[in-house]
Amino acid sequence: MHKKLEKIFNRAFGIDKINNSTSIDNVDGWDSMAHVALIMELQKEFRVSISPADAIELTSVEKIIQYLEENAVGDLKKKPRD
Amino acid sequence: MKLSAIAKTLDSNGWLACRRTAEQIRQALRDNTIEDCRKLKIAFVSSFTIDPLIDFLIVKVAENNIALDTYKGDFGQINQEILNPQSGLYRANPDFTFLAAEAASLDENPVLAAEQIIRLATVFKNNSKNILAVCTFIPQPGWPLHILESENEKDYQKANNLLKEKFQDDPQIQICEVDSLASYFGYQNAMSPEMMSMAKIPFSESFLELLSLKIMAHIKAALGMTKKCLVLDCDNTLWGGIIGEDGIDGIKIGPDWPGREFVSFQKAVLELYKQGVILAVNSKNNYDDVIKVLREHPFMVLREEHFAAIHINWNPKPTNMPLIAKEINIGTDSMVFIDDNPAERDLMGQMLPEVFTIEMPSNPGLFEKTLRETNLFAKAFLTEEDAKRGQIYAAQRLRNQLQENTPTLDDFLKSLEMVVSIKYAEQKDAKRISQLTNRTNQFNLTTKRYSQTDITAIIEDKSKRIYVLSLKDKFGDSGMVGVAIVDCASEKWRIDSFLMSCRVIGRQAEDALVDRICRDAKEQLCRIVEAEYIKTAKNNLVADFWDKNGFKKLVSDNNTTKYQLPLKEYKPKNLKYLKFE
Known part of the structure; x- marks a missing residue:
């Protein structure tokens, strides 16, 4: 998942490496419009449906990974919730 | 790059x-x-966030070598942008403005929303002479599994019809049918x-x-980048199987599968023909085999008379292509090529990259869909000439056959029995004149492009004249094929634009048009007629046109050469092949 996410960030912002602290505060170009585009791409690539309430919270790689681990289907194992 | x-x-x-x-x-x-x-300045005025659409559009048009300069109105500011003559929109002065509003953002009732759009468009026309494209509303299906149509849905239909009817004949307003998309x-x-x-x-x-592809169609039409000619392969493209091996009774085309998918595809091609797209055949086959299918097969939709050029031989297809282009008098960059065979497509792409080769699917059942989902032939409007174009070119093919069978050019020109009419343009001609200024590349001395609104203004302008020339002969009526725009403000007349449709070149019509301008000028006691040749990549054909017509070369700088004709010594031309009406 990290690799796939890294590729998305590369295509979106032209950065090669990401880590947990990569966030909306330290990536050039990650503005509110880019955020919407990023959410669209995450939904497509990880086959999740992200609610607007969740979407506004996903402002760092750490939060995105945590969210995807809990919600994504497809090539990720879905963790049992609750 | x-x-x-x-x-x-x-x-x-x-x-x-x-x-x-x-x-x-x-x-x-x-x-x-x-x-x-190519460059175009485009503005978006919308009731919603338009950014993703603009991003897609910039990338898609760039693939077609078009650079967009975009202006984006603040969303939700439709009224302010359009009603205020000093708004950012009018200051940006875009060539093209897109107005996209959701009905609900304007009024609960879609019909009232449409009326608002109509009012906005009317104000826009007072403030700008450029084109406005109005998007239709997308009707929300109220209760898809109910039985009665919802009132709301009916209102949406009414609203869209209102928009379409209001603007269908307005040269300045285009409708972008987002609802049908x-x-x-x-x-x-x-x-x-x-x-x-x-x-x-x-x-x-x-x-x-x-x-974004639909909006690109509007942009390409505005830039005159619409393709003119569709060139088709035969075996496994127009019908299933190989005529040389399977014979006329063995090829697959008809009401049942296999064969019905080719009928559907041909029907879509015939629709294009009726919209003025020129058709041609480029096939590796024996000529007689294919002609027999075109003439005799009971289930063919496309027939010999639909094709302006038929090249059936064993030459490589990229070799035939320029010959077809020459026969029809268009550039190879106005052509689109369809072939089921990936190797033929690849060869065409390598040899003639300017020809648009459509990537066809391997399943013929998808041919029709693939063709319909292109925006290559999209036009913003249809003229009378568009509807007649197919017949005009078929007549041209017969003329060419006559010329081949006539010993001298003199005899050929005589036998055509040509009748010419030269008139001042009227408002009803504006659409066609604008189309000619935008589509004509080869026989075009200055290649100035004019919108229909520009032409309308020039016709109104008393200091200018637009001459239009129509030509017919024994094979048919070619319609309006020549235009000259002349600035008559002083005793020096200046020929601003002079162009002829390529299919009538070399038949004295161009000489008749020059002659008429010079005789009129002399009658008005002018001393001099001025003219220009502005060189482009495509109009080398007419590089010495003014020289040949007795004009004197004055100066040239960069691509522009200026000419003068003193009228004192002007003698009317001998136009012996033409009758005037």
């Missing part, structure tokens, strides 16, 4: 990638590293309630991408 070449190396897969790619394209344009592309794509797939909540983007990503 060419813009299209740069665009093709960049990532255009999805909005996220297009955002970055669009920015890279803008940067390349700012850096001035792009050579030779959404119904083609499917309402549920087109809309995205989540994105609407989150970012005021009403559409799904895949619909935004498709919509």
Whole structure:
């Protein structure tokens, strides 16, 4: 998942490496419009449906990974919730 | 570097990638590293967030070598942008403005929303002479599984009809039928309630991408980049099987499968023909085999008379292509090529990259869909000439046959029995005149492009004259084929534009038009007629046209050569092949 996410960030912002602290505060170009585009791409690539309430919270790689681990289907194992 | 070449190396897969790619394209344009592309200034005025659409559009048009300069009105500011003559929109002075509003953002009742749009468009026309494209509303299917149609849905239909009827004959307003695109794509797939909540983007990503292609069609039409000619292969393209092996009774075409998919495909091609697209055949076969199918097969939709050029031989197809172009008198860059065989397509792409080769699917059942989902032949309007174009070119093919069978040019020109009419343009001619200024590349001395609104203004202008020339002969009526725009403000007349449709060149019609202008000028006691030749990549054909007509070369700088004709010594031409009406 990290690799796939890294590729998305590369295509979106032209950065090669990401880590947990990569966030909306330290990536050039990650503005509110880019955020919407990023959410669209995450939904497509990880086959999740992200609610607007969740979407506004996903402002760092750490939060995105945590969210995807809990919600994504497809090539990720879905963790049992609750 | 060419813009299209740069665009093709960049990532255009999805909005996220297009955002970055669009920015890279803008940067390349700012850096001035792009050579030779078409430019257009376009504005968007919308009730919702338009950014993703613009990103897709910039990338898609760049692949077609078009650079967009975009202006974006603040969303939700439709009224302010259009009603205030000092708004950012009018200050940006775009060639093309897109007005996209959701009905609900204007009024609960879609019909009242449409009336608001009509009022806005009317104000726009007072404030600007440029084109406005108005998007239709997407009707929300109220209760898809109920029996009675919802009132709301009916109102949407009414509203859209109102928009279409109001503007159908307005040269300045185009309708962008977003509703038909959404119904083609499917309402549920087109809309995205989540994105609407989150970012005021009403559409799904895949619909935004498709919509950008539709807007591109409007842009290409405005730039005169619409393709003119569709060139078709035969075996496994127009019918299933190989005529040389399977014979006329063995090839697959008819009402049942296999064969019905080729009938559907041919019907779509025939629709294009009726919209003025020129058809041609480029096939490796024995000529007689194919002609027999075109003439005799009971289930063929396309017939010999639909084709302006028929090249059936064993030459490589890229060799035939320029010959077809020459026969029809168009450039190879106005041609589109369809062939089921990937190797033939690949060869065409390598030898003649300017020909647009459509990537066909291997399943013939998808041919029709593939053709219908192109925007290559999109026109903003149809003229009378468009509807007649097919017959006009078929007549031309017969003329060419006559010329081949006539010993001298003199005899040929005599035998055509040509009748010419030269008149001042009237308002009803404006559409066709604008079309000719935008489509004519080869026999065009100054290549100035004029919109219909420009032409309307020139016709009104008492200090200018537009001459239009029509030609007919024993094979048929070619319609309006020549235009000259002359500035008559002083005792020096100046020929601003002079162009002829290529299919009538060399038949004295061009001489008749020059002669008429010079005789009129002399009658008005002018001393001199001035003219220009502005060189382009395509109009070398007429580089010495003014010289041949007795004009004297004055100066040339860069691509412009200026000429003068003193009228004192002007003698009317001997136009012995033409009768005047």
